[in-house]
Amino acid sequence: MPPEHLPVALLLLATAIQLALWAGVYARLAFHRPTSAAPLDDSVLPALSVLVCARNEAENLRRHLPAVLEQDYPHFEVVVADDDSSDATPQVLKGLEARYPHLRTVRLSPKTSAGKKAALSAAIAEARHEWLVFTDADCRPASPKWLRHMARHILPSNGHAPEIVLGYGPLTPALGMLNRWARFETVYTALQYGGFALAGQPYMGVGRNLAWQKPLFARAAGFSAHADLASGDDDLLVNAVANRHNAVLCFETEAFAYSSTPPTWAAWMRQKRRHLSAGVRYRTLHRVLLSAAAGSHVLHYAMLGIAVLPGAFWPALTCWAVRMALAAAVFARVARRLKEGDLWPWFPMLDAGMALYWGVFTPFALLFRHRQKRWR
Numbered sequence: 564m565p566p567e568h569l570p571v572a573l574l575l576l577a578t579a580i581q582l583a584l585w586a587g588v589y590a591r592l593a594f595h596r597p598t599s600a601a602p603l604d605d606s607v608l609p610a611l612s613v614l615v616c617a618r619n620e621a622e623n624l625r626r627h628l629p630a631v632l633e634q635d636y637p638h639f640e641v642v643v644a645d646d647d648s649s650d651a652t653p654q655v656l657k658g659l660e661a662r663y664p665h666l667r668t669v670r671l672s673p674k675t676s677a678g679k680k681a682a683l684s685a686a687i688a689e690a691r692h693e694w695l696v697f698t699d700a701d702c703r704p705a706s707p708k709w710l711r712h713m714a715r716h717i718l719p720s721n722g723h724a725p726e727i728v729l730g731y732g733p734l735t736p737a738l739g740m741l742n743r744w745a746r747f748e749t750v751y752t753a754l755q756y757g758g759f760a761l762a763g764q765p766y767m768g769v770g771r772n773l774a775w776q777k778p779l780f781a782r783a784a785g786f787s788a789h790a791d792l793a794s795g796d797d798d799l800l801v802n803a804v805a806n807r808h809n810a811v812l813c814f815e816t817e818a819f820a821y822s823s824t825p826p827t828w829a830a831w832m833r834q835k836r837r838h839l840s841a842g843v844r845y846r847t848l849h850r851v852l853l854s855a856a857a858g859s860h861v862l863h864y865a866m867l868g869i870a871v872l873p874g875a876f877w878p879a880l881t882c883w884a885v886r887m888a889l890a891a892a893v894f895a896r897v898a899r900r901l902k903e904g905d906l907w908p909w910f911p912m913l914d915a916g917m918a919l920y921w922g923v924f925t926p927f928a929l930l931f932r933h934r935q936k937r938w939r
Contacts, residue, residue: 574882593896605638759849861922
């Protein structure tokens with residue numbers, strides 16, 4: 564190949580991979596049909612243990628935990644692991660225990676390791692039921708039907724008995740570009756883990772809305788494979804044990820678990836660094852697939868610069884237009900389904916921002932991931 568043809572060839576390759584992803588993977592989420600919402604007899608619903616870890620979360624527990632405790636569900640308990648809190652968390656939990664008999668707490672003190680894996684392990688050991696549902700102290704279920712929707716997906720179907728339910732955890736809409744960008748990146752992440760799960764390659768879940776069977780914890784040897792990481796208590800465990808037969812999606816709007824956007828760009832970047840540090844431990848196939856997705860996105864935008872070269876304007880414009888038309892159409896459908904339709908007019912700008920996120924921020928964050936020591 565003549566050297567002058569290499570930029571066009573790279574652009575065509577990157578665009579082809581992007582089209583394959585948007586049409587063959589991400590579109591699966593756009594056209595995925597949720598499970599029937601027909602009422603189920605309470606007798607067929609499994610008992611659930613809802614697990615929450617909290618470290619200095621007094622105000623969040625006061626505001627959000629009642630929405631978890633008051634779920635319209637017949638058989639469930641809530642176990643909160645207080646991870647050596649120094650604020651009013653113990654007092655808040657004591658007051659809630661007096662009002663809700665199905666709330667139990669376990670306290671860890673002193674704290675001996677970074678992250679919340681020790682607290683989560685204690686909550687798992689304390690749980691009385693086989694099915695565990697996970698959320699965070701700063702999360703609020705979208706409706707009293709959250710647990711019913713999660714349980715519906717637990718029931719066997721199509722000859723398979725699910726062991727993992729992957730939920731969706733959106734961010735509450737607010738003013739400002741940080742909120743808009745964070746919500747967009749959250750939807751993009753859902754496109755990936757939801758689309759790949761539907762394509763038979765489940766690779767992660769989000770800890771603020773996730774369910775799995777307790778025996779999976781022993782099968783994965785707990786968190787021992789990544790005990791040195793402060794992060795990864797949710798996605799790395801799912802990555803170790805999920806397969807095309809045992810993982811299902813629960814993306815019904817009544818089953819969302821909302822949380823707030825980090826207050827500053829710096830806080831958001833710290834959060835993303837934690838998540839990225841876990842991604843390097845994914846299974847090899849998943850790292851390859853995600854690297855191809857990110858790399859082709861970056862390369863597609865980077866190679867659009869060849870439009871200034873003689874004879875390259877129309878190939879570059881065609882590649883951009885075809886890929887943008889498909890991506891925008893798929894994103895519009897998914898965004899409406901995930902109650903994020905207001906993001907669609909911003910899609911061209913935010914989508915270009917993802918190229919910067921993957922091409923600039925991600926390598927930098929991975930380079931300095933060893934410095935990440937915070938709890939959550």
